[in-house]
Amino acid sequence: xxxxxxxxxxxxxxxxxxxxxxxxxxxxxxxxxxxxxxxxxxxxxxxxxxxxxxxxxxxxxxxxxxxxxxxxxxxxxxxxxxxxxxxxxxxxxxxxxxx
Numbered sequence: 001x002x003x004x005x006x007x008x009x010x011x012x013x014x015x016x017x018x019x020x021x022x023x024x025x026x027x028x029x030x031x032x033x034x035x036x037x038x039x040x041x042x043x044x045x046x047x048x049x050x051x052x053x054x055x056x057x058x059x060x061x062x063x064x065x066x067x068x069x070x071x072x073x074x075x076x077x078x079x080x081x082x083x084x085x086x087x088x089x090x091x092x093x094x095x096x097x098x099x
Contacts, residue, residue, distance in 0.1 A: 017092055021089065023068045026061045028085060037058075048070070052070065
């Protein structure tokens with residue numbers, strides 16, 4: 001019984017790390033193409049779902065990543081914040097290799 005419980009927790013940790021890596025990669029993608037992101041968002045007629053769909057189509061990201069992109073704060077577009085994201089992303093692969 002104990003092994004199953006720990007296995008489940010490890011799978012959950014791994015899944016969380018994979019999801020975080022997906023979001024960080026999407027952040028870097030759009031932070032490097034900020035003008036395109038603004039054009040995509042400015043051209044959307046509709047609600048949040050339409051914006052999500054437009055981001056998915058324009059950048060080829062998942063729904064989860066598109067939602068994260070649409071919630072980005074402007075302060076994330078600074079060089080220091082982008083470097084912070086890169087550093088966090090580079091630290092995830094060693095952690096994922098433990099699984």
